[in-house]
Amino acid sequence: MKFRKICAVLLGAVMVMSMAACGGNSSETSTDADAAGSGDAKRVCFVARASADTFAAWMTEEMKKAAxxxxxxxxxxxxxEGDDNTENGLLEDCITKQYDLVIVQSNNNAAQAPYVKNLVDAGIPVxxxxxxxxxxxxxxxxxxxxxxxxxxxxxxxVAQAQVSAERAVEEIPENANVVVLRGPSGNYHAEKRRExxxxxxxxxxxxxxxLYEDYANWNSDEAMTLMESWVQAGKHIDAIISMNDNMAAxxxxxxxxxxxxxxxxxxxxLAYGVDGTAQGCLLIKEGLLTSTALQSASxxxxxxxxxxxxxxxxxMEITEVNDYVDAPEINADNVEEYIQIYVDNGEISDDGTLAAE
Structure with a gap:
């Protein structure tokens, strides 16, 4: 299945349980290198939440480019890999390997918070x-x-979900049956988008x-399984309300x-998402996703x-770092503009398909 092929490629987009360097200037290849670094370069670790999460995979690739x-x-x-114990272990490993700074994308805010504090207590900026x-x-x-x-x-x-929720007030038909796909329990973005x-x-x-509501944990395969079950129950679903594009897909x-x-x-x-991924934009162009809000990984x-x-x-001090990106709406009226951006950066091929295909 074409969709599953796309997911399989994305699974390789983030390094899995490896401390191999992903920046263009690194030479970390051994335990000694991990401990000491190379030259005068400062060593930064980006801990992503899951490679099966399209947005996390996209952000990892963008972090590599930015570096x-x-x-x-x-x-x-x-x-x-979407597992709290795994991510917490990686955060502990960042202390052992004495990184100069750590960037953390939590899977579950409360689960990772004590380990983030451990990094702070160890004198590592986070x-x-x-x-x-x-x-x-x-x-x-x-x-x-x-x-x-x-x-x-x-x-x-909140702003990310608001743009689609407000238009859905006018678009979703009266007495409609809808399903809701939620991100991981305890994840700040997942909970606030739902609110x-x-x-x-x-x-x-x-x-x-x-009609139905369940956690698909940002994961397309989990969302597919849920939807297959819900459809088999027999009642027509008028709208899919998803907390991200990947689950909507x-x-x-x-x-x-x-x-x-x-x-x-x-x-x-009708179908609504969040993130404005390349895949989400192509689904809007196809007429299958109604709208999304861009969360620019770049x-x-x-x-x-x-x-x-x-x-x-x-x-600057680490506590002075406090910045937020905008959440513009993407819909059928402006999707071509965003598709062109993805064509220009190589995520969508000139033939209009995902470059990962």
């Missing part, structure tokens, strides 16, 4: 990104400020019936061959590397 612009930084990329780690994640309080001693580069998950859908859609459309793939949902290339359902990566260098060079 090429810094001769004074060696970047290593590792993946927690930037949390996509999502931010908050003080409340560490101590269970109501304090939503950035965790003490850390910096952040992120996007606003935004309550605020900006469900609270305004009490006629809409949530999996759900759409589950009904791609079902004439009750797609006939003569025309969809009889911009996040560039900002992370920019602030990492400034911190390492003493130009």
């Amino acid at each position: 090429e612009g810094y001769d004074d930084i060696e970047l290593t990329c590792v993946s927690g 930037i949390t990104t996509n999502p931010t780690t908050h003080q409340s994640d560490l101590d269970g309080s109501d304090d939503d400020s950035v965790m003490e001693g850390t910096g952040t580069v992120d996007a606003d998950p 935004a859908w309550d605020t900006y859609f469900f609270d305004k459309r009490d006629d809409v019936n949530i 999996g759900a759409i793939e589950a009904i791609r061959g079902d004439s009750d949902y797609i006939k003569d290339g025309k969809a009889s359902f 911009e996040l990566a560039e900002k992370n590397m920019e602030y990492a260098e400034k911190v390492l060079n003493g130009e």
Whole structure:
């Protein structure tokens, strides 16, 4: 299946449980190199949440590209593979290997928070990104400020979901049956996007019936499995509300061959995502995804590397790092503009397919 082939390629996009360097200036190849680094370059580790997560894989590739612009930084990329114990082990490993700075993309904010604190206590500067780690994640309080001693580069998950939720108020038919695909439990972006859908859609459309709702953990295969089960139950699904593009893509793939949902290339359902990935944009062009909000992995990566260098060079304190990217809406009216961006950066081929195919 074409979709599964795409996913298989993406699975290799992030280094799995490896401390091999991914920046263009690194020569880390052994335990001794991990401990000592090479030359005067500062050693930075990016801990991604999962290689099966399309956005995390995209961000890892963008981190690699961004790192090429810094001769004074060696970047290593590792993946927690969507497992809290694995990611926590990698964070502990960053202390053992004495990295100069660590950039953390948590799978579960509360689960990773104590390990982020361990890094801070060890004197290692930490930037949390996509999502931010908050003080409340560490101590269970109501304090939503950035965790003490850390910096952040992120996007606003409420704004990301709001752009599609507000248009869905007008688009989703009366008394519609909808399904909701959620990201990992405990993940800040996953929870806040879901809350935004309550605020900006469900609270305004009490006629809409949530037929099914479940966690697909940002994963397309999990979303596909859920959707296959929900469709078999017999009730027509009028809209797919997904907390990211990857899960929306999996759900759409589950009904791609079902004439009750797609006939003569025309969809009889609506679908909403977040991230504005290359895959999401192609689905919008195809008429199968209604809208999404861009979360630019490129911009996040560039900002992370920019602030990492400034911190390492003493130009700013880690706690002064606090920056957020915008969340513009992508829909059928403007999708070609974003597709061209992906063609220009090589993620979409000139023939209009994902470059990973």
